[in-house]
Amino acid sequence: MLRALLSRLRRPPAPPPRGAVSRRALPLWQRALVAGAGAGAAAGAWLWLRRRKRQERERRRREALRALPQGDFALRDQAGTRRAKSDFAGRWLLLYFGFTHCPDVCPAALERLSRAVAALEWDPALPPLQPLFITLDPERDDEAALRRYLRDFHPRLLGLTGSAEEVRAAAAAFRVYAHAGPRDADGDYIVDHSVLIYLLGPDGLLLDCYGSGKSAEELERSVRRHMRTYQPLSPPQ
Amino acid sequence: MAAPTMEERKACWGARDEFWQCMDNHGDDASKCEKLRLSFESLCPQQWVKYFDKRRDFLKYKKQLETEGYHPPEAAGKS
Numbered sequence: 001m002l003r004a005l006l007s008r009l010r011r012p013p014a015p016p017p018r019g020a021v022s023r024r025a026l027p028l029w030q031r032a033l034v035a036g037a038g039a040g041a042a043a044g045a046w047l048w049l050r051r052r053k054r055q056e057r058e059r060r061r062r063e064a065l066r067a068l069p070q071g072d073f074a075l076r077d078q079a080g081t082r083r084a085k086s087d088f089a090g091r092w093l094l095l096y097f098g099f100t101h102c103p104d105v106c107p108a109a110l111e112r113l114s115r116a117v118a119a120l121e122w123d124p125a126l127p128p129l130q131p132l133f134i135t136l137d138p139e140r141d142d143e144a145a146l147r148r149y150l151r152d153f154h155p156r157l158l159g160l161t162g163s164a165e166e167v168r169a170a171a172a173a174f175r176v177y178a179h180a181g182p183r184d185a186d187g188d189y190i191v192d193h194s195v196l197i198y199l200l201g202p203d204g205l206l207l208d209c210y211g212s213g214k215s216a217e218e219l220e221r222s223v224r225r226h227m228r229t230y231q232p233l234s235p236p237q
Numbered sequence: 238m239a240a241p242t243m244e245e246r247k248a249c250w251g252a253r254d255e256f257w258q259c260m261d262n263h264g265d266d267a268s269k270c271e272k273l274r275l276s277f278e279s280l281c282p283q284q285w286v287k288y289f290d291k292r293r294d295f296l297k298y299k300k301q302l303e304t305e306g307y308h309p310p311e312a313a314g315k316s
Binding site for chain 2: 140145148149152184189
């Protein structure tokens, strides 16, 4: 077929039969080839444009992520060691804000968080996930209180506390709402607070957050998906 | 005052659940459930008792909304 085409190119085209309209008419296979080439070019262009659009969307999403509050903290863990967010660079974090005198919501959330982390630990293909608890009640939740409280949950669950200002700054960095209620005769009070579990990627950026409606299995599935599809952000230009 | 341990929390929740079950069975007649109420109040911190009482009210209200729909209060006057 190629030889015929090449010989056709070398020979001057035959003059059209006398009386016939002078119009070039390619044989069917050549027309099919041209049509195919055209379709291929169109498909290629479409794929290239789609890839460009996707890259643009990714770029805008990354810029938006970078613009979010970085969710910083500088606190102490239950052993008294100073812990800043930068200490966890390169690690996946699953974080919850609560307080130890919490009636039901915090134990339930920590239970879900612990079960999700434990399930993910079984998978050797996944990077390690650090569970983290930050108190919203630094007045009562010192290191000893954290140790007592957290031993009922995941063994690697790290609890963080600090001064009132440090805790307030950490909560503000994650836009966490917290408000201590009125004290009773025993000095007991309940801290009203927003209930979310935060997922942070190895570059320290917030990737997702989970309300109290998300079960441990849903948490596990979502974190697994984030870990599999994770793309590190390029350093800021 | 130290925070309740996991055992104490579970004891409190159990007492709460028994009390609520009794209330459900007797149409919220507190006089029929006095013993369970006392048990509930003794096993849970006072703040938690108040919190759970409010929670029960909220859950009942939510159930009412889901089954009967929302009826705006009939009190006169626009907000």
